Amino acid sequence: MAPDNPPPPPPPPPSSIRQVTGWLTRHRAGLTADEEVQRKALLAHCHELDTAAGRVTSFAEMLTRLEGERLTDWITEAMTPGPPGISTLAAGLNSDYDAVHAALTTAWNSGPLEGTVNRTKMLKRQMSGRAGFALLPRRVLPA
Known part of the structure; x- marks a missing residue:
């Protein structure tokens, strides 16, 4: 067996x-x-x-x-x-x-816009208390 x-x-x-x-x-x-x-x-x-x-x-x-x-x-x-x-x-x-x-x-996608908003907020947080408003457009717009 x-x-x-x-x-x-x-x-x-x-x-x-x-x-x-x-x-x-x-x-x-x-x-x-x-x-x-x-x-x-x-x-x-x-x-x-x-x-x-x-x-x-x-x-x-x-x-x-x-x-x-x-x-x-x-x-x-x-x-x-x-x-x-x-x-x-x-x-x-x-x-x-x-x-x-x-x-x-729909085929619409807000991903590129959300990425731009996220990047802008990140730059603003990095610069918080370090520079005035005049520097923000210089960092955001060239990119």
């Missing part, structure tokens, strides 16, 4: 909440083989996390593909009882629905 192969040992528990959050929010192609095994084991043991992972993945796909037409369905699904963080996000998105829908359906 051949000895039965013992089952593989279970994966070690996650070392931190941050590690679990990374497994749930990163694209699955970016996970290592060990992380994928740990993620699957964790989701198999916790139904709420499995639900949250599905909703996070669905939302990420909607964001990256600019599929604003799916927003209403996603909000409705996310508002059903489940992980409280997801339903809170859905309520926030629903309260500003027009802006979120426009962001997911």
